[in-house]
Amino acid sequence: MQKLSDEQVATFVAAYPAAKQNELLLSHTFLKIGGPARLYIVVQDADIYVSIIEFAKKISIPFYIIGGGSNILVSDTGYEGVIIQMNMRGSKIEETVVSACAGDFTGLIARLSADAGLIGFEWGVGVPGTIGGAIYGNAGCFGGEMKDAVASVCAYDILKEKKVTYSNGECMFGYRDSRFKHEPHIIFGMTMVLERGNIFLAKKKIEDIMSKRKDTQPQGAFSAGCLFKNFEYKNTDALSILQRDVEVPSELLKVKKIPAGWLIDTLGLKGYAIGRAQVSSVHGNFLVNLGGARAQDVLALSSYVKMKVRDAYGILLEDEVQYVGF
Ligand SMILES: Cc1cc2nc3c(=O)[nH]c(=O)nc-3n(C[C@H](O)[C@H](O)[C@H](O)COP(=O)(O)OP(=O)(O)OC[C@H]3O[C@@H](n4cnc5c(N)ncnc54)[C@H](O)[C@@H]3O)c2cc1C
Structure with missing residues (x-):
């Protein structure tokens, strides 16, 4: 990758003083592999996320979004650009509708849903990382997939430069695939509509899944x-x-x-x-x-x-x- 100039780095840091320089990425990945990110910033707010990406585009700094870092392999030489870690959190359960932010942990959302007596997302308990990463790759296991759970996704279309809300069908989910792998977006969050069920059975399913994963x-x-x-x-x-x-x-x-x-x-x-x-x-x-x-x-x-x-x-x-x- 082409080296960023000192001027590009200084301009970025002046605009976003929370950005770190030469942050080692191995500490942000589950594989514990990866060289330094020339710039690294953690973001909790959708508008700030958009402004960072638009600013990076304007001054020609490459950018890459990460969530929990559980499905990435980072080069030994690191990333010559800005790594933007998605840290938007905050889930809500109303009746059978579960809303979650992209930075919420998938496993936690599965547990909260089961604790509320909702069924259909128990499988998510064993998927490390965030909801954003799970939507991006249509994560799944034990017969469940994001495509069966997600009702809508809100995001920012990086090419069209606008916020969007997609229905399940518009997310174009496939096997470990989604529209987000083909068209650059920042995923902000999602809603799922689950079913009411037996809270005891939902929690038991969660424990069974965890113990199966331990065995395999x-x-x-x-x-x-x-x-x-x-x-x-x-x-x-x-x-x-x-x-x-x-x-x-x-x-x-x-x-x-x-x-x-x-x-x-x-x-x-x-x-x-x-x-x-x-x-x-x-x-x-x-x-x-x-x-x-x-x-x-x-x-x-x-x-x-x-x-x-x-x-x-x-x-x-x-x-x-x-x-x-x-
Ligand atoms: C021990 C272990 C077990 C696993 N088991 C499973 C499993 O059973 N099933 C399964 O499907 N996966 C599994 N995975 C893989 C991984 O956990 C999932 O792919 C997970 O959903 C990735 O989420 P993440 O937040 O860590 O994404 P990251 O690894 O941080 O990123 C993955 C990709 O998603 C993109 N991305 C992340 N967040 C956003 C966002 N907000 N907006 C736009 N793009 C985004 C990134 O750019 C990147 O390309 C496992 C991983 C580990 C380490």
């Missing part, structure tokens, strides 16, 4: 969750090479989605490491930082895994994690 995912490890998307296919021809060597369980064939972790596991790659980055020995789709890993280690390991899966099964894995500063 690495605990206490630095990671960005799943590195690759699961492999979705329309036509079984896509599995012809895979099925030559491996028996694919019928439940996977039924949903036409092969978990990336399962593919990686069949190749015996669990526990394989490059530098300090390792394919988790608990879950094949989790790449973990054993401590002191560099982004380069993760990139090398991710390329190696992709090559192995492509060569063995003719399947090209796609990244789920977002790359920052490369």
